[in-house]
Every structure is written in structure tokens, then in C-alpha cells.
Amino acid sequence: MRIAIIIKNLNKLTNYELRLANRIKMDSSFELCLLIHDGRKNSNGINTKNTISKSLLKLQLQLESKIYKSSFIANKQEIIDYLKATPSISFHPTKKGHQDIFSKEDADKITPYDLDIILNLEFDSIQGEILKTTKHGI
Numbered sequence: 001m002r003i004a005i006i007i008k009n010l011n012k013l014t015n016y017e018l019r020l021a022n023r024i025k026m027d028s029s030f031e032l033c034l035l036i037h038d039g040r041k042n043s044n045g046i047n048t049k050n051t052i053s054k055s056l057l058k059l060q061l062q063l064e065s066k067i068y069k070s071s072f073i074a075n076k077q078e079i080i081d082y083l084k085a086t087p088s089i090s091f092h093p094t095k096k097g098h099q100d101i102f103s104k105e106d107a108d109k110i111t112p113y114d115l116d117i118i119l120n121l122e123f124d125s126i127q128g129e130i131l132k133t134t135k136h137g138i
Helices: 015-026 048-067 076-084 104-113
Strands: 002-006 031-038 088-091 094-096 099-102 117-120 125-128
Touching: 002 015, 002 104, 015 031, 015 076, 031 076, 031 104, 088 104, 104 125
Parallel strands: 002 031, 002 117, 031 088, 099 125
Antiparallel strands: 094 099
């Protein structure tokens, strides 16, 4: 199965995302073909109407990280090196509310990779021609 991952900065991956990448690496039936990054500046900009809820979520995550210690994957650097060796592209989708809308040109850049699935670990709700580029969806 040919896979692409929409992913954030490699140095900020969570334990779950590292384990997912490791699983793809270890399973011979999976092939990681492409990493897709958000090329927009300030893609996580502060929206004033959501400031309070974002602050509360951040506080909750900090408290949970102190209470529930997570054990990180042993070979983190090896997985990051594996991801760095994977071809990558950056997109600048249009943001409309909680939707990231991809253009036909974005979809045309993905089509040659003949992907079976794209795993979304970064963008909000995805819209546009990119939805038609994979055999099994996003």
C-alpha cells in the first residue's frame, strides 16, 4: 500500500505519530512515498474568537503530560531520519473557517505518486481536488 502522510515539523512529532511512522517502516506491505507539509506562514495563527478554548486545551494537555508520563519510542532519531529520507512537498491551501481547500495544481503534484491513502496528521478538514488523488481516500 502506497502511503503519504500530511505531517507537521519533524522535530515536533508526538509519540503516536512516531509510532505510526515506525509501523509503516516495519511493515513490508506499506511504502511511505511522500510527506506533505503545510507551507503557509503562521498556519497555526491565533484566532481571537478561539483564544480561550485554545488556552484551556493547552493547559489541559500540560496537566495531562505531567500526570500521565508517556514513554517515548526508543528509536526516535532513526524514525526521524527515515522520514527525512522520504520525498516531501509543501502546500499552501486556502483556509476557510476550519477547512483547508487544496487547488487542482496541488492535486496534480500528488497524482504521479499513485497513492493508495493519505494520512492527515496536520491539516483541518480537507477539501478540494486532493480528495480525488488517492485510491482509498484521506
